[in-house]
Amino acid sequence: MTPLDSTSPTPQPRRSRRKEARPGELLAAALDLFVEKGFAATRVEEVAQRAGVSKGTLFLYFPSKEELFKAVVRQNISVRYTEWNAEIDSFTGSAKEMLRYALFSWWERVGSTKASGIPKLMMSEAQNFPELASFYQHEVIQPGNALLERILKRGVASGEFRPMEFTYGVYLVLAPMLFLAMWKHSLGTCCSDHTQLDPQRYLTAQIDMLLHGFSLTSSPIPPTEPSLFSK
Amino acid sequence: MTPLDSTSPTPQPRRSRRKEARPGELLAAALDLFVEKGFAATRVEEVAQRAGVSKGTLFLYFPSKEELFKAVVRQNISVRYTEWNAEIDSFTGSAKEMLRYALFSWWERVGSTKASGIPKLMMSEAQNFPELASFYQHEVIQPGNALLERILKRGVASGEFRPMEFTYGVYLVLAPMLFLAMWKHSLGTCCSDHTQLDPQRYLTAQIDMLLHGFSLTSSPIPPTEPSLFSK
Amino acid sequence: MTPLDSTSPTPQPRRSRRKEARPGELLAAALDLFVEKGFAATRVEEVAQRAGVSKGTLFLYFPSKEELFKAVVRQNISVRYTEWNAEIDSFTGSAKEMLRYALFSWWERVGSTKASGIPKLMMSEAQNFPELASFYQHEVIQPGNALLERILKRGVASGEFRPMEFTYGVYLVLAPMLFLAMWKHSLGTCCSDHTQLDPQRYLTAQIDMLLHGFSLTSSPIPPTEPSLFSK
Amino acid sequence: MTPLDSTSPTPQPRRSRRKEARPGELLAAALDLFVEKGFAATRVEEVAQRAGVSKGTLFLYFPSKEELFKAVVRQNISVRYTEWNAEIDSFTGSAKEMLRYALFSWWERVGSTKASGIPKLMMSEAQNFPELASFYQHEVIQPGNALLERILKRGVASGEFRPMEFTYGVYLVLAPMLFLAMWKHSLGTCCSDHTQLDPQRYLTAQIDMLLHGFSLTSSPIPPTEPSLFSK
DNA sequence: CATGAATGAGTGTTCATTCAT
DNA sequence: CATGAATGAACACTCATTCAT
Numbered sequence: 001m002t003p004l005d006s007t008s009p010t011p012q013p014r015r016s017r018r019k020e021a022r023p024g025e026l027l028a029a030a031l032d033l034f035v036e037k038g039f040a041a042t043r044v045e046e047v048a049q050r051a052g053v054s055k056g057t058l059f060l061y062f063p064s065k066e067e068l069f070k071a072v073v074r075q076n077i078s079v080r081y082t083e084w085n086a087e088i089d090s091f092t093g094s095a096k097e098m099l100r101y102a103l104f105s106w107w108e109r110v111g112s113t114k115a116s117g118i119p120k121l122m123m124s125e126a127q128n129f130p131e132l133a134s135f136y137q138h139e140v141i142q143p144g145n146a147l148l149e150r151i152l153k154r155g156v157a158s159g160e161f162r163p164m165e166f167t168y169g170v171y172l173v174l175a176p177m178l179f180l181a182m183w184k185h186s187l188g189t190c191c192s193d194h195t196q197l198d199p200q201r202y203l204t205a206q207i208d209m210l211l212h213g214f215s216l217t218s219s220p221i222p223p224t225e226p227s228l229f230s231k
Numbered sequence: 232m233t234p235l236d237s238t239s240p241t242p243q244p245r246r247s248r249r250k251e252a253r254p255g256e257l258l259a260a261a262l263d264l265f266v267e268k269g270f271a272a273t274r275v276e277e278v279a280q281r282a283g284v285s286k287g288t289l290f291l292y293f294p295s296k297e298e299l300f301k302a303v304v305r306q307n308i309s310v311r312y313t314e315w316n317a318e319i320d321s322f323t324g325s326a327k328e329m330l331r332y333a334l335f336s337w338w339e340r341v342g343s344t345k346a347s348g349i350p351k352l353m354m355s356e357a358q359n360f361p362e363l364a365s366f367y368q369h370e371v372i373q374p375g376n377a378l379l380e381r382i383l384k385r386g387v388a389s390g391e392f393r394p395m396e397f398t399y400g401v402y403l404v405l406a407p408m409l410f411l412a413m414w415k416h417s418l419g420t421c422c423s424d425h426t427q428l429d430p431q432r433y434l435t436a437q438i439d440m441l442l443h444g445f446s447l448t449s450s451p452i453p454p455t456e457p458s459l460f461s462k
Numbered sequence: 463m464t465p466l467d468s469t470s471p472t473p474q475p476r477r478s479r480r481k482e483a484r485p486g487e488l489l490a491a492a493l494d495l496f497v498e499k500g501f502a503a504t505r506v507e508e509v510a511q512r513a514g515v516s517k518g519t520l521f522l523y524f525p526s527k528e529e530l531f532k533a534v535v536r537q538n539i540s541v542r543y544t545e546w547n548a549e550i551d552s553f554t555g556s557a558k559e560m561l562r563y564a565l566f567s568w569w570e571r572v573g574s575t576k577a578s579g580i581p582k583l584m585m586s587e588a589q590n591f592p593e594l595a596s597f598y599q600h601e602v603i604q605p606g607n608a609l610l611e612r613i614l615k616r617g618v619a620s621g622e623f624r625p626m627e628f629t630y631g632v633y634l635v636l637a638p639m640l641f642l643a644m645w646k647h648s649l650g651t652c653c654s655d656h657t658q659l660d661p662q663r664y665l666t667a668q669i670d671m672l673l674h675g676f677s678l679t680s681s682p683i684p685p686t687e688p689s690l691f692s693k
Numbered sequence: 694m695t696p697l698d699s700t701s702p703t704p705q706p707r708r709s710r711r712k713e714a715r716p717g718e719l720l721a722a723a724l725d726l727f728v729e730k731g732f733a734a735t736r737v738e739e740v741a742q743r744a745g746v747s748k749g750t751l752f753l754y755f756p757s758k759e760e761l762f763k764a765v766v767r768q769n770i771s772v773r774y775t776e777w778n779a780e781i782d783s784f785t786g787s788a789k790e791m792l793r794y795a796l797f798s799w800w801e802r803v804g805s806t807k808a809s810g811i812p813k814l815m816m817s818e819a820q821n822f823p824e825l826a827s828f829y830q831h832e833v834i835q836p837g838n839a840l841l842e843r844i845l846k847r848g849v850a851s852g853e854f855r856p857m858e859f860t861y862g863v864y865l866v867l868a869p870m871l872f873l874a875m876w877k878h879s880l881g882t883c884c885s886d887h888t889q890l891d892p893q894r895y896l897t898a899q900i901d902m903l904l905h906g907f908s909l910t911s912s913p914i915p916p917t918e919p920s921l922f923s924k
Numbered sequence: 925c926a927t928g929a930a931t932g933a934g935t936g937t938t939c940a941t942t943c944a945t
Numbered sequence: 946c947a948t949g950a951a952t953g954a955a956c957a958c959t960c961a962t963t964c965a966t
Contacts, residue, residue: 022929040271041359044957054931059958124355126417128272133418141418162443168436171428172407179406182413186357187364187372197402205399212393213444275940285948287942296940484950502733503821506936516952521937586817588879590734595880603880624905630898633890634869641868644875648819649826649834659864667861674855675906737961747927749963758961 023061023071025051030072035117035185039069039125039132070135076115081143088150095155099173100207102151106177107203116181123182145170176206254292254302256282261303266348266416270300270356301363304353305370307346312374319381326386330404331438333382337408338434347412354413376401407437485523485533487513492534497579497647501531501587501594532597538577543605550612557617561635562669564613568639569665578643585644607632638668716754716764718744723765728810728878732762732818763825766815767832769808774836781843788848792866793900795844799870800896809874816875838863869899 029050033042044065048058062068084105091098110116122140126133148170155161180202188196260281264273275296279289293299315336322329341347357364379401386392411433419428491512495504506527510520524530546567553560572578584602588595610632617623642664650658722743726735737758741751755761777798784791803809819826841863848854873895881890 037358038355043955055957056931056959057929060929060931063958065957120354123351123413123417124269127267127269127420137418165432165436168428168433171410171433172436172440175407175410176403179402179410182354186354187368189358197399201396202399202402205396205403209403209441209444211444213440213442274938286940287948288946290941291947499820500817505934517936518938518952518954519950522950522952525937527936582816585813585875585879586731589729589731589882599880627894627898630890630895633872633895634898634902637869637872638865641864641872644816648816649830651820659861663858664861664864667858667865671865671903671906673906675902675904736959748961749927750925752962753926 022051022053022057026053026058026061026068027072027075030068031076031114031117034069034072034121035114038121039065040128044068066129066132069132070139073118073136073139076113077110077118078139078143080109081147084147088147095151095158095160096211098151098154099210102148103173103177103203103207107199111177111181112199117185119178120182120185144174148173173210176202253282253284253288257284257289257292257299258303258306261299262307262345262348265300265303265352266345270296270352275299297360297363300352300356300360301366304349304363304367307349308367308371309374311340312378315378319378326382326389326391327442329382329385330441333379334404334408334434334438338430342408342412342415343430348416350409351413351416375405379404404441407433484513484515484519488515488520488523488530489534489537492530493538493576493579496531496534496583497576500583501527502590506530528591528594531594532601535580535598535601538575539572539580540601540605542571543609546609550609557613557620557622558673560613560616561672564610565635565639565665565669569661573639573643573646574661579647581640582644582647606636610635635672638664715744715746715750719746719751719754719761720765720768723761724769724807724810727762727765727814728807732758732814737761759822759825762814762818762822763828766811766825766829769811770829770833771836773802774840777840781840788844788851788853789904791844791847792903795841796866796870796896796900800892804870804874804877805892810878812871813875813878837867841866866903869895 026047030042030047033047033050036042044058045055047068048055051058058068062071084102087105088098088102091101093101122133122136126136149166152161152164152166152169152173156163180197180199183197184199257278261273261278264278264281267273275289276286278299279286282289289299293302315333318336319329319333322332324332353364353367357367380397383392383395383397383400383404387394411428411430414428415430488509492504492509495509495512498504506520507517509530510517513520520530524533546564549567550560550564553563555563584595584598588598611628614623614626614628614631614635618625642659642661645659646661719740722740723735726740726743729735737751738748740761741748744751751761755764777795780798781791781795784794786794815826815829819829842859845854845857845859845862845866849856873890873892876890877892
């Protein structure tokens with residue numbers, strides 16, 4: 001109640017600018033907080049505060065907390081797919097190179113940014129917010145899977161990759177990437193540096209293993225081991 | 232309570248044991264609900280109800296919802312490691328067989344049970360429970376990693392696997408398994424059946440790829456591709 | 463913040479009694495406030511305060527504000543119907559006497575009490591709370607209409623009343639009663655005493671007119687005036 | 694405005710009038726919405742929208758939502774009384790015919806129009822707007838009562854009606870009419886069509902009953918029943 | 925005059941936690 | 946030991962009102 005209690009350190013004349021990309025500031029603040037605390041634990045008032053506006057203003061731009069979240073996802077993930085699909089279309093190299101490029105590109109544009117917190121967030125909250133889960137499925141997961149599948153299919157068509165069930169092949173590629181992102185935002189951040197993973201090396205190892213496996217002399221696939229790859 | 236009681240001829244009903252039945256029922260109920268609905272969405276009253284006690288009684292045994300959560304985690308892990316380590320010690324087959332056995336065994340004893348919800352729980356709440364995250368690191372993650380590392384090292388020693396940086400090799404094996412468990416408890420349960428994964432096929436594909444990679448003719452590792460495997 | 467700011471004048475040991483008909487106090491407070499300020503304008507916290515409990519306690523007994531309101535209606539109106547129906551069943555006098563009795567009895571048990579504010583309240587809020595309106599229809603209006611219709615039918619059967627369309631006959635009786643109640647709780651309370659109505663005289667006039675009309679020599683109904691009464 | 698303006702040869706576009714077009718549109722929109730949704734549930738933004746102006750503009754003409762409400766009431770009443778009084782003055786028929794004419798005329802010019810929502814509005818909000826209630830009393834209720842009283846007095850003078858206390862007689866006529874208007878705007882619109890009232894039949898029944906009452910053989914008023922009519 | 929972006933107090937409802945019995 | 950009645954802080958969302966432009 002005393003002036004000293006004021007939590008805002010600078011009274012800053014809040015009306016200095018006009019039409020200054022208000023939604024952009026809100027989306028940035030929302031990404032920060034959603035990634036940091038999760039969807040449910042993030043309070044809309046805090047988002048507004050961090051963006052320097054009032055709670056009411058937030059609802060002027062986004063009709064609900066869920067829509068705010070969807071907008072964050074669209075701005076940070078969905079938009080990538082158009083450029084990625086274009087790149088895939090015009091890519092001239094081999095499927096192996098394409099796969100390597102895709103993984104590193106994902107890391108550069110998503111995995112290494114704050115946006116990498118979104119997949120973890122979705123995993124955590126999917127059960128409690130079915131509508132968000134459904135949105136994420138259609139807006140992120142299915143396009144992503146389709147994109148990866150295109151690469152794998154090209155590799156099989158060109159004879160670079162073994163025939164496979166693509167549904168599972170896609171997850172073999174995805175799982176370690178998403179795991180890396182989730183790890184970074186949860187158990188990887190705390191405690192022992194023994195569990196810190198260097199993304200570049202992790203990615204390299206992952207690609208290497210995707211292409212060659214663990215085996216030393218990856219002799220022609222032994223016929224005695226029927227696998228999903230032999231479809 | 233007094234020693235004199237023991238002299239009484241009547242076979243007094245030793246109710247002291249029953250004291251420990253209560254927390255057990257509560258922990259079981261809590262595991263069910265935490266896994267099913269997540270930490271935040273689980274109401275303590277529902278836990279108490281399912282355990283057949285009142286809400287007040289729950290707080291008699293656990294000082295807070297957070298402590299209940301911790302207790303659930305403590306009770307449902309660490310248990311498997313002693314038997315797994317013993318099995319590894321006495322395993323006589325190849326490293327490849329050992330790896331396959333370990334993965335299927337993990338699926339059977341953890342991945343396919345309710346306990347598989349715990350990793351997801353931990354990932355979700357690690358940020359908000361740093362202390363619990365630390366506990367989980369030491370009690371679960373590090374022993375697990377060590378166990379896997381033993382298998383990989385045996386494979387390299389026997390010439391079955393290529394030399395590798397074990398820290399990353401471990402995660403290459405772990406990531407898809409944990410991803411499967413988390414997927415099962417979040418985005419995999421909702422929406423399109425296009426994203427439903429059959430665990431058996433997923434595991435098989437995963438092992439196949441670990442051993443052979445995607446490449447059709449996994450010719451000897453091309454020297455032009457320096458990788459973490461060549462250390 | 464200073465002790466002087468405390469709005470509760472007496473710190474009263476709030477736990478002096480046990481199981482003291484909590485819902486009853488809440489219903490009484492709710493009736494007061496609903497009648498005084500309307501449904502929408504009444505804040506549940508104020509209801510709780512007036513009943514001497516916390517907001518949370520209110521929701522312990524009533525799952526929502528709407529249910530609280532329904533309970534108020536049930537306690538103050540619906541319950542009358544059973545006794546009224548019983549009285550009608552055992553009534554031995556003429557239909558005219560029955561009608562007079564019913565109107566005076568309604569005034570005594572509802573019209574002259576705070577419960578008389580409920581009809582006005584419903585008229586005001588019906589548009590904005592359709593579910594409440596529906597509830598009121600089934601719980602109050604239809605039973606009330608049925609009860610009145612029984613009386614009118616008996617009067618027609620006994621030859622005391624002219625044949626009529628009962629649907630409209632019912633409202634001819636009801637309208638002035640409800641109007642009186644509504645008037646008392648709105649425009650009748652303010653301003654000039656010129657518009658103050660004495661209930662007893664109003665009721666008497668109303669009954670007199672119902673039975674005889676305005677006309678001086680209510681000669682046999684002139685056949686040149688076809689009316690709803692001649693059905 | 695000044696007389697000198699009339700000398701200017703150019704037919705200057707007199708925009709001073711347009712100033713008054715704006716509030717008119719706003720008042721019309723407000724009447725619609727207040728009647729349709731009630732006072733509280735009507736949002737000023739919707740009023741402004743329907744009038745084709747911005748929310749800010751509304752507050753340019755009306756300092757608050759309450760004042761807008763008052764203006765709506767002021768604009769939609771008092772108008773009829775001058776013509777009604779004139780008609781009564783020149784009416785040559787019997788008092789019965791005059792009464793019938795007055796009721797049907799009221800229905801035609803008020804009851805069946807949107808303006809019929811105003812009495813309900815006033816009843817609902819009278820408690821919260823004492824000042825408005827007082828205004829309504831003097832501007833609407835008292836002139837209306839006086840008008841009705843003239844009719845009744847003429848009927849008594851001509852021997853058509855029994856002597857009566859006019860204050861109550863007036864309400865016996867008014868109550869069912871106002872009730873019909875309020876019913877139409879609240880509980881009559883929702884739910885069961887069992888409670889739908891056809892205005893024409895209701896009015897007819899009402900007039901019939903006013904003139905003759907329910908009784909079959911309205912024999913000369915029995916002297917054993919002293920009533921307000923016998924004053 | 926007119927706008928519409930910005931505000932922030934206000935409200936029904938939930939739920940972890942306490943404690944008298 | 947066990948209960949469950951009571952609490953009250955917390956939170957998303959609304960909307961009348963303001964004011965710089």
